[in-house]
Amino acid sequence: MTAAPDLLKRLRTALPDGSILTDPDVTASYAHDMASFCEAGAPAVVVLPRTVEEVQHVMRTATELRVPVVPQGARTGLSGAANASDGCIVLSLVKMDRILEINPVDRIAVVEPGVINAVLSRAVGEQGLYYPPDPSSWEMCTIGGNIGTASGGLCCVKYGVTAEYVLGLDVVLADGRLxxxxxxxxxxxxxxxxxxxxxxxxxxxxxVVRAVLALKPQPPQQLVLAAEFASTAAACDAVCRIMEGGHVPSLLELMDRTTVRAVNDMAQMGLPETTEALLLAAFDTPDPAADLAAVGALCTAAGATEVVPAEDHAESELLLQARRLSLTALEAIKGSSMIDDVCVPRSQLGALLEGTARIAEKYSLTIGVCAHAGDGNTHPTVCFDAQDPDESRRARESFDEIMALGLELGGTITGEHGVGVLKKEWLAREIGPVGVELQRGIKQTFDPLGILNPGKLF
Amino acid sequence: MTAAPDLLKRLRTALPDGSILTDPDVTASYAHDMASFCEAGAPAVVVLPRTVEEVQHVMRTATELRVPVVPQGARTGLSGAANASDGCIVLSLVKMDRILEINPVDRIAVVEPGVINAVLSRAVGEQGLYYPPDPSSWEMCTIGGNIGTASGGLCCVKYGVTAEYVLGLDVVLADGRLxxxxxxxxxxxxxxxxxxxxxxxxxxxxxVVRAVLALKPQPPQQLVLAAEFASTAAACDAVCRIMEGGHVPSLLELMDRTTVRAVNDMAQMGLPETTEALLLAAFDTPDPAADLAAVGALCTAAGATEVVPAEDHAESELLLQARRLSLTALEAIKGSSMIDDVCVPRSQLGALLEGTARIAEKYSLTIGVCAHAGDGNTHPTVCFDAQDPDESRRARESFDEIMALGLELGGTITGEHGVGVLKKEWLAREIGPVGVELQRGIKQTFDPLGILNPGKLF
Structure with a gap:
């Protein structure tokens, strides 16, 4: 799609040449995020502003010419929320990447939206501070993207999601006002x-062009324990016992057998091949070894076949590395994967995993599950061959069936990945017609012309 | 004000007699909350529904007849947000006071809005769980009121405000839909x-007719330290050192000399009369004595003249009792008081207290300050004789001047008490015209007829 000459002319009145990309081969590379099965259009133009004023100019221009605008961070999202629509302006915020302030007394950071999550985490770490949200893509993803998708990560069971760290925002509205x-x-x-x-x-x-983020003091390094189980049910029982016991792990993750094997196949990590479920628990408390001992005992009581506490930070990191490789490893099984993001009350975690196994069998599919078990937030990952139309169809159907199961168990269709394009039909099912009507009313209040990221959410 | 016969007739079609109060002497007692200087009208009728359906009936009736509705909890608010308007239906939720569920695995409670904060706190405590938000009025105030005003308390420096504990809501809309x-x-x-x-x-x-609340595991009992300072500046410096040092106190409160003396005068607590500022710090960690020792050393470094760690829970409670009596004691000085609620970045706490002292001198007023110092959330309390028109005028002017100072220092006009009637002119100053316009748009989306608590916030 070629941009109308008028659009480019107007954009150029306030944006330097290097900030406007029009080569279709280049703009096409901005068409979509990392989600599967999500339509993406061809952008008319990609703009890379460096200042608030430039963003305002883009939005004023878009409003005048009624051109849709799709804001983007690093496009690591998993729901298609950053996918371009035909003829849109892609507004990439990655060049607005300054950390404006880190204040240890007020425990805040002020950042532009294009700051990489890991860059911020390291910068605040140097001052003894901690920015907890840690999505898997933390080495690539931007704070602006994290805010847009309210992203989570491994830390959430103790530290919550991105939403809990956003204190204030500067936002350029659809009409360019700040x-x-x-x-x-x-x-x-x-x-x-x-x-x-x-x-x-x-x-x-x-x-979002600026954010005030809350920080915490840097906790002690966490120590990790791995527990093997002969069934996912036993592992889920252990999760319930740990949480009911009043423990506050800094991480509580579950990998099923499919995931464990996939990681071994890819990285020869020597994880226990015969396990049905591997649970990883971590504590960043003053005496993590004591906490691990208590949690290890609960795992044993729930039927763990082996409990291995890491003895130091290096061993802990190795175990976490296995968890961090999970999605890539699952994707490698069949070449393609659809990662779901269903979150249930943690008491329903066992039922969700059991149901997911049933669905995998019904559709003759491999579905690996890794989960932020302490949050009840699972990522059932459907492995399939995208070249096989029938398998692709079954993948999509099983994916939807897992969401339906999640809702049935009192959960949500998305714990941390968002709705985007991928789940917009499901949003209405979850929030109901009254909720949709009110959400549309809010959208109308903020964006009466409907130019901001159209076709997403609803 | 007498209710239109039609209104009463319609209300009675679905509400039992005891749920409808019309005696003007009785309804007048529902006219206002605990705020000073806030207009309150005469309700036409007070309704006390016990079910969601009854609330829906009230709202449907109100919509049909275009009658304003003022929802109320225990009316302990401090901004006039629960004040009646002339001819309104006061919708008191206090009879919907059931705790519907406490779930230790999912760490949630499901409650009706009329549940008293302290009742819930004790009920979850019996199961080893903790509902942190603890406004001063916690023995009287309702969860519905806490949600309506996003109330805080002493715990916020570690545990945050009510907002962080509300996971889900059932809400009856203006038109009666759920x-x-x-x-x-x-x-x-x-x-x-x-x-x-x-x-x-x-x-x-x-x-709000039902709320799903997040719970935490019950922490160990906190241990309190008291530190005396020869100036408020030194006490504020200690606060900054404590927070910059990465400590996470479960409470960090400041009482100025006026407040300390007022508490002594009322309750003969033997607090140090010569101190200019008393700082209370508490820890509910596994080893609170160690934390208190570290924080005590920081207080000494900041110039504390005496540091007294409590040795046990009883001593700790005595110190907290002094803090809890502060507002009542300040009110007793002159018979009336206006409690402000300005929150600044904690690095600006010293500047706010210094400025408040200057304002007190300028207006020849006694202004006592107690503060959730760890949050930068101060309650400058203007003590005045309400029978003295000139002093009342000065009280009001000084109150406003403190808010202006708070904004100047990068703060907010309300950290936890809300806007209500008291601060609605100030809300626009804080959030600006674009913010007001969008907030009004949201109001319009949810309540197009403007019948829900009119005259508040904007």
């Missing part, structure tokens, strides 16, 4: 919580 | 965060 929401303070209740409304809104309400 | 928001799960990002939008919305968007 809105400041929230605060730099620890608390604040002045009016409706617009900050939180933007978190997870997938760029459909405005363009 | 909306379900959020989730029972630890995580969830399906669509815009409507749950958070209702928290702190002061009953202006809908009537």
């Amino acid at each position: 809105l400041k929401t929230g605060r730099r303070t620890a608390k604040g209740v002045a009016g409706y919580d617009l900050t939180r409304l933007f978190v997870g809104s997938e760029g459909s309400l405005g363009i | 909306l379900k928001t959020g989730r029972r799960t630890a995580k969830g990002v399906a669509g815009y965060d409507l749950t958070r939008l209702f928290v702190g919305s002061e009953g202006s968007l809908g009537i």
Whole structure:
């Protein structure tokens, strides 16, 4: 798709040449994020602003010419929320990548949206501070993208999701006006919580151009324990016992047999091939060994066949490495994968895993599951050959059936990946017609022309 | 004000007699909350529903007849947000006071809005669980009121405010329809965060009839340290050192000399009369004595004249009792008080206290300050004689001047008490015209007829 000459002319009045990409081969590379099965159009133009004023200019231009705008971070998302629509302006925020402030007394950081998660994490770490949200893509993904998708990670069982760390935002609205929401303070209740409304809104309400983030003090290095189980049910029982016992692990992850084998096949990590489920628990407390001992005992009581506490940081990192490789390893099984993101009350984790196994059998598919077990947040990953139309169809159907099961168990269709294009038909099922009507009303209030990331969420 | 016969007739079609109060002497007692200087009208009728269906009936009736509805909890609020308007239906939720579920595995409670905060806290405590939000009024205030005002308390420096504990809501909308928001799960990002939008919305968007609340495991009993300082500046410096040092106190409170003396005068507690500022720090960690020793050393380094760690729970409770009596004691000085609620970045706490002292001098007023110092959330309390018109005028002016100072220092006009009637002119100053316009748009989406708690917030 070629941009209308008028659009380019107007964009150029306030954006330098290098900030505007029009070569179709180049713009096509900005067409989609990392989700499977999501339509993506051809952008008319990609803009890479470096200042708030440039973003405002883009939005004013888009409003005048009624051109849709798709905001993007690093495009590591898994729901198609950053996918281009035909003829749109792709507004990539990756060049706005400055850390503006790190304040150890107020425990806040002020950043532009293009800052890479890991860059921020390391920068605050140097000052004894901690920015917890750690999605798998943390070495690539941007804070702006994390805010747009309200992303989670391994830390959430203790530290919560991105939403809990966003105190205030500067947002360029659809018409180019600048809105400041929230605060730099620890608390604040002045009016409706617009900050939180933007978190997870997938760029459909405005363009985040600056964020005030809450930080925590850096905790001690975590120590990890691995426990093997002869069934996923026993592993899920252990999760329930750990949480009911009042423990606060900094990580509580589950890998099923398919996942464990896939990781071994890819990386020869020597994980226990015969296990049906591997549970990883970690503590970043003052005495993690004591906590691991208590949790290890609960695992044994739940039927763990082996419990191996790491003795140091290096061993802990090795175990986490296995978990971090899971998705890549599952994808390698058949060349393609669809990663689901169903979150259930943790008491229903066993039922969800059992049901997922049943669904895999029904559709003759390999579905590996890794899960943020402490949150009840599972990532059933359907492995399939995208060249095989029948298998692809079955993959898609099984994926939907897992979401239906999640809802049935009192859960949500997305714990941390968002709705985007992938799950928009499912959003209505989860929130119901009244919820959809109100959400559309909010969208209308913020973006009356409907130019911000159209076709996502609803 | 007498209710139109038609209104009463319609209400009675679905509400039992005892749920409808019309005696003007009785309804007048529901006219206002605990805020000073806030207008309150005369309700036409007070209704006390016991079921969701009854609330729906009230809202349907109100919509049909275009009658304003003012939702109320225990009316312990401090901003007039629960004040009646003339001819309104006061919708008191206090009879919907059931705890529906406490789930230790999922760490959630499901409650009706009229449950008293302390009742819930004790009930979950019996199961080894902890519901942190603890506003001063916790023995009287309701969870519904806490949600409406996003209330805080002493625990926030470690555990955050009410908003962080609300996972999902059932809300009766202005037109009587039932909306379900959020989730029972630890995580969830399906669509815009409507749950958070209702928290702190002061009953202006809908009537909360059920809430899913997140719980934490019960921490160890906290141990408290008291430190005396020869200046508030030194005490604020200690606060900054403690937070910069990476400590995570479960409480970090400051009382100035006026407050300390007022508490002594009222309760003969033997607090140090010569101190300019008393700092209370607490830890609920596995080894609180060690944490208190570290924090005590920081206080000494900042110039504390005396540091007294409590040796046990009883001593700790005595120190906290002094803090809890502060507001009542300040009110007793002159018979009336206006409690402000300005929150600044904690690095600006010293500047706010210094400025407040200057303002007190300028207006020849006694202004006592107690503060959730770890949050930068101060409660400058203007003591005045309400019978003295000139002093009352000065009280009001000084109150406003403190808010202006808070904004100047990068803070907010309200850290935890809300906007209500008291601060609605100030909300616009804080959030600006674009923010006001969007907030009004949201209000319009949820309550197109403007019948829900009119005259509040905006």
